[in-house]
Amino acid sequence: MLTAALNNGVTMPLIGFGTYQITDETQCRQSVETAIEAGYRLIDTAQNYGTERFVGAAVAGCGLKREELFITSKVWFRNHREGECRASVLRSLERLKLDYLDLMLIHWPFGDVYGAWRDLEALYKEGLLRAIGVSNFSPDRLVDLINYNEVTPAVNQVETHLYCQQKTAHEWLVKYGVTHQAYAPLGQSRINDMFALPAVRSAAENHGKTPAQVALRFLVQQGISVIPKSVHEERIRENLDIADFELTDDEMEALKKVDAASPMIGTATDPKRVESAKNWTSREL
Numbered sequence: 672m673l674t675a676a677l678n679n680g681v682t683m684p685l686i687g688f689g690t691y692q693i694t695d696e697t698q699c700r701q702s703v704e705t706a707i708e709a710g711y712r713l714i715d716t717a718q719n720y721g722t723e724r725f726v727g728a729a730v731a732g733c734g735l736k737r738e739e740l741f742i743t744s745k746v747w748f749r750n751h752r753e754g755e756c757r758a759s760v761l762r763s764l765e766r767l768k769l770d771y772l773d774l775m776l777i778h779w780p781f782g783d784v785y786g787a788w789r790d791l792e793a794l795y796k797e798g799l800l801r802a803i804g805v806s807n808f809s810p811d812r813l814v815d816l817i818n819y820n821e822v823t824p825a826v827n828q829v830e831t832h833l834y835c836q837q838k839t840a841h842e843w844l845v846k847y848g849v850t851h852q853a854y855a856p857l858g859q860s861r862i863n864d865m866f867a868l869p870a871v872r873s874a875a876e877n878h879g880k881t882p883a884q885v886a887l888r889f890l891v892q893q894g895i896s897v898i899p900k901s902v903h904e905e906r907i908r909e910n911l912d913i914a915d916f917e918l919t920d921d922e923m924e925a926l927k928k929v930d931a932a933s934p935m936i937g938t939a940t941d942p943k944r945v946e947s948a949k950n951w952t953s954r955e956l
């Protein structure tokens with residue numbers, strides 16, 4: 672299994688399984704069970720997805736020891752206040768039926784991020800969270816958080832795929848020892864021609880792999896963790912099966928050139944995005 676050593680010494684699988692938008696209980700539970708059976712050991716959920724209960728049920732019945740799994744969740748920004756963040760993490764643990772989380776992230780850099788971070792630092796020190804991190808943080812917000820707090824985030828989970836490679840952000844993450852985790856590593860299937868790009872197709876043909884495997888391997892080969900989602904067993908297995916080939920330097924260079932630095936989900940540095948976030952809802956709080 673490919674792994675990353677986080678900045679606090681915790682080992683995290685580099686490839687994980689995402690659960691965003693798997694809102695049907697049976698489908699989510701079965702997908703997570705299939706993923707664990709296929710060999711995934713990292714499962715990504717969030718208060719906002721409403722999938723913590725389904726992940727908890729799948730984990731409880733999977734037959735593995737708790738320490739063999741790495742479970743990540745995220746605090747929704749309506750819980751960003753000292754005390755409220757803590758209470759929400761305890762609710763997440765209850766929904767997941769877990770005694771501890773391997774990684775808890777601040778989902779978006781909105782509201783009282785500092786209050787939320789102080790709660791996460793305390794829960795980390797108490798051992799309820801093995802690692803704490805952030806998501807959707809631009810380099811400036813990340814450095815600010817690091818400068819004025821005790822614990823440096825272990826992970827920043829940001830939209831990263833062939834069309835949005837986050838090259839500058841990656842350099843800042845490396846500089847501060849924060850592991851880069853890619854969400855939407857397959858472009859959420861919304862970027863239709865990603866798998867048809869000549870650089871992707873030729874690398875796939877060269878290695879007898881699929882375009883999706885090339886897109887994921889491209890990130891993993893740079894030490895970037897990926898958490899693809901699928902509700903189909905064949906794809907769940909396919910997305911994990913990327914440890915047995917290596918893209919050549921030329922292939923990596925060709926793939927780097929397709930970057931459009933174009934986020935599909937949007938960034939927290941866009942005031943319109945921050946404005947609209949006031950109306951975002953969460954499935955669980």
Ligand SMILES: NC(=O)c1ccc[n+]([C@@H]2O[C@H](COP(=O)([O-])OP(=O)(O)OC[C@H]3O[C@@H](n4cnc5c(N)ncnc54)[C@H](OP(=O)(O)O)[C@@H]3O)[C@@H](O)[C@H]2O)c1
Nearest residue numbers: 689690691715854855856857858859860883899900901902
């Ligand atoms: N921190 C954040 O703000 C944030 C935001 C978004 C996502 N995330 C996390 O990141 C995870 C992954 O991102 P995502 O779910 O948004 O998008 P994604 O993993 O990039 O793409 C998922 C889509 O790709 C399809 N797919 C999966 N494997 C495929 C394959 N081998 N070939 C072709 N198509 C394939 C899936 O379809 P089927 O399911 O039909 O197979 C689904 O439509 C999420 O599930 C979530 O855990 C975090």
